[in-house]
Amino acid sequence: xxxxxxxxxxxxxxxxxxxxxxxxxxxxxxxxxxxxxxxxxxxxxxxxxxxxxxxxxxxxxxxxxxxxxxxxxxxxxxxxxxxxxxxxxxxxxxxxxxxxxxxxxxxxxxxxxxxxxxxxxxxxxxxxxxxxxxxxxxxxxxxxxxxxxxxxxxxxxxxxxxxxxxxxxxxxxxxxxxxxxxxxxxxxxxxxxxxxxxxxxxxxxxxxxxxxxxxxxxxxxxxxxxxxxxxxxxxxxxxxxxxxxxxxxxxxxxxxxxxxxxxxxxxxxxxxxxxxxxxxxxxxxxxxxxxxxxxxxxxxxxxxxxxxxxxxxxxxxx
Ligand code: GRF
Numbered sequence: 001x002x003x004x005x006x007x008x009x010x011x012x013x014x015x016x017x018x019x020x021x022x023x024x025x026x027x028x029x030x031x032x033x034x035x036x037x038x039x040x041x042x043x044x045x046x047x048x049x050x051x052x053x054x055x056x057x058x059x060x061x062x063x064x065x066x067x068x069x070x071x072x073x074x075x076x077x078x079x080x081x082x083x084x085x086x087x088x089x090x091x092x093x094x095x096x097x098x099x100x101x102x103x104x105x106x107x108x109x110x111x112x113x114x115x116x117x118x119x120x121x122x123x124x125x126x127x128x129x130x131x132x133x134x135x136x137x138x139x140x141x142x143x144x145x146x147x148x149x150x151x152x153x154x155x156x157x158x159x160x161x162x163x164x165x166x167x168x169x170x171x172x173x174x175x176x177x178x179x180x181x182x183x184x185x186x187x188x189x190x191x192x193x194x195x196x197x198x199x200x201x202x203x204x205x206x207x208x209x210x211x212x213x214x215x216x217x218x219x220x221x222x223x224x225x226x227x228x229x230x231x232x233x234x235x236x237x238x239x240x241x242x243x244x245x246x247x248x249x250x251x252x253x254x255x256x257x258x259x260x261x262x263x264x265x266x267x268x269x270x271x272x273x274x275x276x277x278x279x280x281x282x283x284x285x286x287x288x289x290x291x292x293x294x295x296x297x298x299x300x301x302x303x304x305x306x307x308x309x310x311x312x313x314x315x316x317x318x
Contacts, residue, residue: 018072026065030056033064104281105304129313132159132203134211137245139169141209141230141301146176148306155313159201163188163213193218207309208267212244215267227267228312230305232297234279235263239272249290249297259283260293262300264308278308
């Protein structure tokens, strides 16, 4: 349970301990204040007591927790946590389409194709956008993306990048005649993150498709808002370090979730954290295993990832 909380809140063990301590101290302080207030005004009426307790829980408890979190160094966590709960209680619900049991799609960031922009009627040839796909595994998503853009006049996959010389995706690159680059840890994390090589190949946009290394800040700075990732679950759940491949699906099944899905998001310096572009869900039945769930997720990924990339590339890259 503690491991799951750590993953959910993206904190280490020590921070989790301080957070739980803060919750407990905040609760006791709030209870103590409640008893004092009731005693002070000698309040007996049940209705007033109920109202008072509601106020204590919704206002005083978060306040106590916030105050205690300052000396314990957990203020930023609680500020975000309370803001999120406040938004959930009082804010507007995110707009979703009608619930469809088979597959629900929630587009969080509007994609450029939704803007109904008319293409400009000029005689200029459409500009080609050059893409690199980073992958560490079999590369079925890379293949789906390659297939999608095979006859495109505007998008070209110029490079396949992998950290694993034996990765299936490199065989795909060879078969499809796409140049590939095998990267090394030292240079990726402590060198220039291969920015020079990417620029030399004309790479303008980076797609992570099952790439298992964290993206270093040198690369994020060189490609701001131009790196996207696909995660095989509904973030923020089941994300973070160690949550990849079958580990994700096994955790989802073990928790008896009723649905899972995919998340396409921008990449920032934390694992599975950048702003979400699109989520799409699938149902989980009692018969599902991590393997059958993985197959459902792959189907969703192959269906949505290429077209989301296409939509993102339609807006001018800055
Ligand atoms: C996909 O499930 C993707 O969501 C995750 O890694 C997996 C890669 O699969 N990030 P493949 O190599 O594209 O088949």
